[in-house]
Amino acid sequence: MKFQQRFDHVIQSNAWFSKKDTVIVAVSTGVDSMTLLRLLERLPVDVRPRVIVAHVNHRLRQQSEAEAEYLRTYCHDHDLVFEGTVWPIETHPKTGIEAAARDFRYAFFGQLMRRYQATALVTAHHGDDQVETILMKLIRGGDLHQLVGIKRAQPFGGGLLVRPLLDYGKAELISFARAQHLTWYDDDTNQADDVLRNRIRHQVVPVLKQENPQLLAHVQHYADTLTAHLALSDAQLSADCRRITVRRSPLTGDVRGFQRLPDGVQQPVMRRFLQALGPVSEAHVTAATGLLTGQRPQGEIALGNHVRLVKSYDYFSVINETELPEKPRVQNKNVVVSRQWVDIAKQWAIRLVAAPQAVMTGSDRMRVVLQPSELPLSVRNVQPSDRIQLKQGGHKLVRRIMIDHKVPNAVRDQQQVVVSAAGEVLWVIGIQRSFRAPRSDGKTFELQLKPLN
Ligand SMILES: Nc1ncnc2c1ncn2[C@@H]1O[C@H](COP(=O)(O)OP(=O)(O)OP(=O)(O)O)[C@@H](O)[C@H]1O
Missing domain, CATH: 3.30.465.60 (Uridine Diphospho-n-acetylenolpyruvylglucosamine Reductase; domain 3)
Structure with a gap:
């Protein structure tokens, strides 16, 4: 398959974007991204999206003004929208310049994604970048996920960041660019072998390619399978x-x-x-x-x-x-019969309502028949000896109930209980009610719990 047809096929089969969409293409004016731009321009009309060309002038090289100017003119001549920005020298850090430049770049690309409601950002990472990246990860060690190297597509700026050139080697890109009479700028500042990527590019990958010219395709196949x-x-x-x-x-x-x-x-x-x-x-x-x-x-x-x-x-x-939730502000709080809510902890309020009309159930309320001598009720933190009555007879320690309800150790001492004036635990709030035999010699109340906003 011819070079352009292979590209058309990658775009069509992945369906990252369609003719109706807008995409941002990141162009540095190097041979990789100039080739990518030309390939996008030459896509068949029924799949070609609206293309916005994004360029960052990092002000790191003498020629960077000329590069930006060249690309602006190229876009003008080719009827493409050009979006350029400058990374002001005053904001360059003393160390970690590469990472800072990348952050600046992707922040700019993200802004453009939003401004143009773009579906994708397209970059020109290619097969040699992929092999270098995977070898670097292998050498440095780490999580298996890192061995997938550069992803073909990943979420970015509300859309996708896609790399359609991973199946192409740098040499192929250069021959296409030459055949198309493209102009591009080489980045000479980044050739030194004191950087691991450059050592891999210059000293390792050529030897591996000699062993097997299919290296790039094989590595990409591993990356896709992984x-x-x-x-x-x-x-x-x-x-x-x-x-x-x-x-x-x-x-x-x-x-x-x-x-x-x-x-x-x-x-x-x-x-x-x-x-x-x-x-x-x-x-x-x-x-x-x-x-x-x-x-x-x-x-x-x-x-x-x-x-x-x-x-x-x-x-x-x-x-x-x-x-962790703050310790309740109120350690021992009376709850009187009232329509008023009483704050009992950071997030909760409780109230006691007399003679409730509707019969309602839920972990946020408890119906209870009380004698005057049992009032007022109070709310306090759980104590080690607290226990409630079980329906089937007998008692159960509240501590045990909290274990059954999977309340973690660290928050157990913050659990609150409602206690009658006689000291009987009526409700492990939100978790379990104490069983009370039906009785006709008291008044019916409802305890209601609500979260505070
Ligand atoms: N100054 C720039 N302006 C616009 N796009 C750029 C610029 N520099 C790089 N790009 C885009 O990013 C791609 C990768 O560039 P390069 O390999 O220099 O960056 P990297 O730092 O290795 O990778 P990454 O961008 O993933 O961090 C280029 O092919 C191009 O699409």
């Missing part, structure tokens, strides 16, 4: 995580469920579980897996940033100290 396999295993890991999760806030899991996972799967599931809270180190994943599979029924490990993983018998929770 992408597909990771999508499968990611879906499986997410399903495993959901299966062992018993509560979302604080994030709480089932120890036995975790232990039942096959050996090789426990560590990846733990990684995924912890990643729900942010980046996580392998050392923490290993320690957490060890804690949950070990003999000790209780224990905890610090995950940094005020986050702890706590194992407590059948359950484990990830507790972020900074997000």
Whole structure:
């Protein structure tokens, strides 16, 4: 297949965008992106989108003014919209200039995506970039996901960032550009071998290509296959995580469920579980897996940033100290019969209503028949000896009830209970009501709970 036809096929088969869409193409004026621009311009009309050319003048090279000017003129002559911006020298950092330039670039591209309601940003990363990237990841080590290298498509700016040239080698791009009589600018500032990518480009990749000229295609094939396999295993890991999760806030899991996972799967599931809270180190994943599979029924490990993983018998929770609910402001608060709500904790208010009309059920209310001597009711934090009456007879410690309801250790001492004037626990708020035998010698009330805004 001819060069342009291969490109047309990539665009048509991936359906990243269509004729009705607007795309932003990132053009540096190097040979890769000038070729990309020409390929987009030559797409068949029935698939060619509206093309906006985006260029950042980084002010890092002498020729950068000439480059920007050249591209502006090119766009004018080819009836293309040109969007250029300058990275002011005053804002260049002393170190990490490459990363800062990239941040500036993508911030600009993101703005254009929004301004033009664009479907995609298209960049000219190609097969040699891909091989270099994957070799660098291999050498540096890390997570398997990194070995997919440069993605063909990924979310960006409310649309997609797509790289349609990953199946092309740099040499092919140059010959196409020559055949098309394109003008381009080479970036001479980035050739030095003190940079790992340049050493790989100059010293490693040529030797590998000599061993097998199909290197680029083979590496891209591995990257595509790995992408597909990771999508499968990611879906499986997410399903495993959901299966062992018993509560979302604080994030709480089932120890036995975790232990039942096959050996090789426990560590990846733990990684995924912890990643729900942010980046996580392998050392923490290993320690957490060890804690949950070990003999000790209780224990905890610090995950940094005020986050702890706590194992407590059948359950484990990830507790972020900074997000723990504040201790209730009111430790012991009377609830009198009134339409007024009484604040009982940071997020809750309670009231006691006499002779409620409608019969309503729910974990936010409790109907109770009370004698005058049992009033006023009060709300306080749970105490170790608190117990409630069970329907089938006998009592149960509130501590035990909280374990059954998977209330994590760290927040158990903040659980509140409603107590009668006689000291009887009537309601473990929001969790379980004490059983009271039906009686006709008192008045009917309803305790109602509502979240504060
Ligand atoms: N100054 C620029 N203006 C517009 N687009 C650019 C500019 N520099 C780079 N690009 C776009 O980004 C692509 C990759 O460029 P390059 O390889 O120099 O960047 P990188 O830093 O290696 O990659 P990345 O952009 O993913 O960080 C280019 O092919 C081009 O599409």
